[in-house]
Amino acid sequence: MELVLALAINGLIWGLIIALIALGLSIIFGLLDIINLSHGDFFMVGTVLAWFIVHWTGSFWLAFLLAPLIGLLLGALIMKLVIVPIKGAAALSIVATFGLSIILQETVRATFGPAPKRLLPPVEGTIPLFGIDYGIYRLVAAGIAIVCLAGFFLFLHRTKIGAWMRAVRHDPETAVALGIPVQRIYTITFALGFAIAALGGVVAAPITTVDFRAGVDILPFCFMAVIIGGLGNLQGTAAAAVLLSFMEGVITAFADPVVARIVSLCLMSVVLLLRPQGIFAGAMS
Amino acid sequence: MTGKAKKPTSLATSTNGTTRRSFLQTALAGGAFGTAYLAIGSNMYAKAAGPITIGHQAELTGGFSSWGYWHDKCAQKAAAIINEGGGIGGRELRVVTDDTESNPAAGARKLRSLIQRKGASFVTGSVHSGVMLASIPVATELKTVYFSCGEATEATGSKGSRYAFRTGNDTYTLSGAGAPWAYENLGKNWTMIFPDYAWGHSHHKEHKRVIEELGGKVNDPIAVPLDSRDLVPYLAKVPEETEVLFSVFFGALSVAFYTQAKNMGLGEKMKMYSVAGTIEAIAPADIDGAAEGVYFLENFPRPLAAKDDEYHKEFIKIMEIDPVNGREATSDRVIAKSHAWQPWENLFLLKAAIEASGWKGKKDDQGVIEYLEGAKMSNSLAHPQGDKILRAKDHSGILDNYISQVRGGVFETIKRIPKEEIDAKLPPRFDFTKTAL
Numbered sequence: 134m135e136l137v138l139a140l141a142i143n144g145l146i147w148g149l150i151i152a153l154i155a156l157g158l159s160i161i162f163g164l165l166d167i168i169n170l171s172h173g174d175f176f177m178v179g180t181v182l183a184w185f186i187v188h189w190t191g192s193f194w195l196a197f198l199l200a201p202l203i204g205l206l207l208g209a210l211i212m213k214l215v216i217v218p219i220k221g222a223a224a225l226s227i228v229a230t231f232g233l234s235i236i237l238q239e240t241v242r243a244t245f246g247p248a249p250k251r252l253l254p255p256v257e258g259t260i261p262l263f264g265i266d267y268g269i270y271r272l273v274a275a276g277i278a279i280v281c282l283a284g285f286f287l288f289l290h291r292t293k294i295g296a297w298m299r300a301v302r303h304d305p306e307t308a309v310a311l312g313i314p315v316q317r318i319y320t321i322t323f324a325l326g327f328a329i330a331a332l333g334g335v336v337a338a339p340i341t342t343v344d345f346r347a348g349v350d351i352l353p354f355c356f357m358a359v360i361i362g363g364l365g366n367l368q369g370t371a372a373a374a375v376l377l378s379f380m381e382g383v384i385t386a387f388a389d390p391v392v393a394r395i396v397s398l399c400l401m402s403v404v405l406l407l408r409p410q411g412i413f414a415g416a417m418s
Numbered sequence: 419m420t421g422k423a424k425k426p427t428s429l430a431t432s433t434n435g436t437t438r439r440s441f442l443q444t445a446l447a448g449g450a451f452g453t454a455y456l457a458i459g460s461n462m463y464a465k466a467a468g469p470i471t472i473g474h475q476a477e478l479t480g481g482f483s484s485w486g487y488w489h490d491k492c493a494q495k496a497a498a499i500i501n502e503g504g505g506i507g508g509r510e511l512r513v514v515t516d517d518t519e520s521n522p523a524a525g526a527r528k529l530r531s532l533i534q535r536k537g538a539s540f541v542t543g544s545v546h547s548g549v550m551l552a553s554i555p556v557a558t559e560l561k562t563v564y565f566s567c568g569e570a571t572e573a574t575g576s577k578g579s580r581y582a583f584r585t586g587n588d589t590y591t592l593s594g595a596g597a598p599w600a601y602e603n604l605g606k607n608w609t610m611i612f613p614d615y616a617w618g619h620s621h622h623k624e625h626k627r628v629i630e631e632l633g634g635k636v637n638d639p640i641a642v643p644l645d646s647r648d649l650v651p652y653l654a655k656v657p658e659e660t661e662v663l664f665s666v667f668f669g670a671l672s673v674a675f676y677t678q679a680k681n682m683g684l685g686e687k688m689k690m691y692s693v694a695g696t697i698e699a700i701a702p703a704d705i706d707g708a709a710e711g712v713y714f715l716e717n718f719p720r721p722l723a724a725k726d727d728e729y730h731k732e733f734i735k736i737m738e739i740d741p742v743n744g745r746e747a748t749s750d751r752v753i754a755k756s757h758a759w760q761p762w763e764n765l766f767l768l769k770a771a772i773e774a775s776g777w778k779g780k781k782d783d784q785g786v787i788e789y790l791e792g793a794k795m796s797n798s799l800a801h802p803q804g805d806k807i808l809r810a811k812d813h814s815g816i817l818d819n820y821i822s823q824v825r826g827g828v829f830e831t832i833k834r835i836p837k838e839e840i841d842a843k844l845p846p847r848f849d850f851t852k853t854a855l
Binding site for chain 2: 265349351385
């Protein structure tokens with residue numbers, strides 16, 4: 134029973150971090166109809182930026198501030214160079230973002246190097262958690278993820294730009310008629326998606342590793358969360374990421390972790406067959 | 419303790435104890451590779467027939483690229499030395515490298531291209547077990563000698579062939595070399611955690627066999643999918659009674675494993691033992707103490723002090739790495755030393771085989787294969803890892819291994835396990851010499 138509780142809590146905590154990354158994927162799809170295969174690499178760039186900033190300044194918290202800002206700028210640049218020229222062509226967006234993914238990975242491999250590195254957590258130590266020694270930083274990371282998720286939804290619902298983002302997503306033509314700078318909102322949305330993924334990278338880097346292929350591994354789980362939560366449904370995506378990770382944690386206590394992942398994939402398939410709009414559509418959209 | 423430095427005698431490769439003549443032997447006996455020698459060498463192969471092309475399958479991109487860089491660098495440096503010394507039998511050596519992308523399908527496809535389109539007569543192959551196992555059927559079908567650098571034992575076992583060789587270790591020799599020491603010195607109750615693909619399962623199978631034969635207990639295996647980032651669900655399943663946690667990972671999974679295992683305090687509760695592959699291309703100092711105290715089985719020890727001879731020293735100089743951590747002078751890369759020596763040595767071994775058998779073209783391959791079966795290599799610049807044999811029956815390299823421990827962020831060698839001991843313990847399980855060519 135102790136193992137079940139420990140792994141369930143770990144699943145919940147990991148799910149909160151994944152939710153942060155998947156959220157960026159969801160807002161980009163929701164507003165721009167772009168299936169962004171390079172989103173995992175935005176996360177990876179965040180981990181690498183964090184490593185460089187910590188390496189140069191010694192401050193993790195500075196990385197926490199700077200990496201999303203750099204991500205915001207990179208996102209705006211990518212929007213202009215890669216996404217705008219193919220706007221409206223969904224098939225092309227898959228090819229373009231796949232190419233972007235390779236470019237980002239190889240750029241990092243050429244500059245940061247191919248060997249993985251470790252980023253020390255800003256808070257060290259463990260606490261006993263249902264029979265295992267659990268890293269305190271994971272709890273801190275979960276706290277940061279909750280604050281960031283809450284901050285994002287506050288931004289979306291309490292600021293003018295947030296309202297514009299929702300308006301453009303709901304009805305771009307009317308938004309244009311009302312004088313909302315739609316093109317700028319597209320750019321802000323894409324840049325924000327990059328920034329949130331980069332923030333997820335900073336939060337996750339001390340738990341996992343810093344390496345040029347970090348995004349490849351994380352992307353499939355993010356896609357599962359987005360599909361189960363409902364494409365473009367932001368709250369649904371966040372909830373699905375936490376739910377999936379929690380469920381995998383519980384199953385892992387009884388079975389092989391591979392079985393847990395198979396159950397997640399089966400759940401995704403069922404959702405695609407029976408409720409392609411996502412399990413949270415209607416309730417949270 | 420450390421590997422005893424052997425008095426330098428020969429650079430060349432020999433069969434049945436007979437030392438072969440080579441340019442390098444002459445050069446090192448004279449004490450140096452001088453510029454005059456280089457000039458003589460270049461004239462010699464200029465007069466001979468066309469170049470001999472040897473293909474090199476390397477992981478230049480993808481998950482194994484931190485290793486692939488060193489495999490490629492070793493192959494290029496060795497080829498340069500061979501060509502500066504007059505090439506192979508007076509013919510220029512041309513090494514053509516193709517990137518496997520760390521992907522078995524791409525690797526096998528590119529091997530076909532290396533042989534059929536780029537004219538590779540021989541191939542020194544991949545260190546990625548998946549690529550290597552996907553490549554051997556292609557090399558066999560195309561009747562081309564192929565050297566594996568990966569460790570899955572099947573390459574010179576159930577999936578091997580008369581054309582497949584391996585100068586380095588496989589999981590059979592690694593388990594036979596290191597597990598008995600670890601069993602005696604670290605503990606009798608083992609749990610094994612490894613990546614969920616050929617290399618990991620091969621290690622589990624072989625180590626389990628050795629530990630159980632010794633009377634130890636091996637708990638349920640923990641196979642980790644390659645795309646895992648959060649290892650807590652796996653590490654939480656390590657039984658409390660475990661005395662030795664045997665791990666086999668590579669690249670990012672290695673760092674994730676050491677980082678998260680250390681965070682969970684597993685290093686304090688049990689001994690951690692692994693093979694060099696788990697920390698290839700990674701300096702313990704770069705992962706901030708996460709690998710501190712871990713025991714490793716190496717075959718080409720990272721510090722020069724562990725095998726302190728002039729050939730090792732020269733290898734370190736040529737590869738532009740420091741003699742303690744193996745870090746490149748011009749970058750912060752760390753050599754994948756226990757594997758990357760293989761393309762280097764394979765080229766010298768092929769040179770010896772080609773020259774000794776009088777190989778001129780494809781029709782003479784049988785002579786090369788017969789030379790390789792049972793070839794003995796002497797500690798030299800051509801074989802800086804040390805003396806070794808390539809067993810005739812199972813085409814497997816038998817070589818010295820070393821038990822090391824990370825102490826204070828650097829490797830310290832504890833014990834050398836001589837190749838004779840390994841050879842005596844591990845009889846060949848396959849005999850490829852009886853297979854028709």
